[in-house]
Amino acid sequence: xxxxxxxxxxxxLKTGQSMTLQCAQDMNHNSMYWYRQDPGMGLRLIYYSASExxxxxxxxxxxxxxxxxxxxxxxxxxxxAAPSQTSVYFCxxxxxxxxxxxxxxxxxxxxxTVV
Amino acid sequence: QQQVKQSPQSLIVQKGGIPIINxxxxxxxxxxxxxxxxxxxxxxxxxxxxxxxVSEKKEGRFTISFxxxxxxxxxxxxxxxxxxxxxxxxxxxxxxxxxxxxxxxxLSVIA
Numbered sequence: 001x002x003x004x005x006x007x008x009x010x011x012x013l014k015t016g017q018s019m020t021l022q023c024a025q026d027m028n029h030n031s032m033y034w035y036r037q038d039p040g041m042g043l044r045l046i047y048y049s050a051s052e053x054x055x056x057x058x059x060x061x062x063x064x065x066x067x068x069x070x071x072x073x074x075x076x077x078x079x080x081a082a083p084s085q086t087s088v089y090f091c092x093x094x095x096x097x098x099x100x101x102x103x104x105x106x107x108x109x110x111x112x113t114v115v
Numbered sequence: 116q117q118q119v120k121q122s123p124q125s126l127i128v129q130k131g132g133i134p135i136i137n138x139x140x141x142x143x144x145x146x147x148x149x150x151x152x153x154x155x156x157x158x159x160x161x162x163x164x165x166x167x168x169v170s171e172k173k174e175g176r177f178t179i180s181f182x183x184x185x186x187x188x189x190x191x192x193x194x195x196x197x198x199x200x201x202x203x204x205x206x207x208x209x210x211x212x213x214x215x216x217x218x219x220x221x222l223s224v225i226a
Contacts, residue, residue, distance in 0.1 A: 033213055042204060042218035058213065090158050103149055104214060106158030
């Protein structure tokens, strides 16, 4: 099925460990996004890539890095995980920066716990 | 500073009732206002969206009402069903900037 695929679905890290969250889309979309979801906080933008070869910071970029590997793939890296990064992470894509009328397509999320 | 303020945080309605979720914004440059629906364990999915040149949009049982002068928009769910129980997010953007989301409303529809 066409869509956004995130791996892994679940992960437990120890404080200080590093990991990369993977995201791939097969809809030939130009723009990709990483959001985190915390209880009562909604969805907050971490980083985004308006097109292949570009990345920009969002609202909460500290502690994260991203790589737009090619048009399909956009990864999120935690270099030294902290308990404050415990969250559900969602990757999304859109045809271009203006999502009307089809909106963003979200993956099913990665639930990350940092202990 | 929260760009899109959503209320209420949670809502319980009887089956057949009409839940209403409200959002307010300050940035007059916003020109796209979608609502997303999220079920537990899933990613958000686009439900309905509106541009500021219209005051209302209906898709099935879901309606967006938009008040440009008040900088507010709301989601109404007609004849709500238990299957509508989910978390709903309003959002907004201007031009090519990424979507900014409200904090979400957890809706429970009880039979």
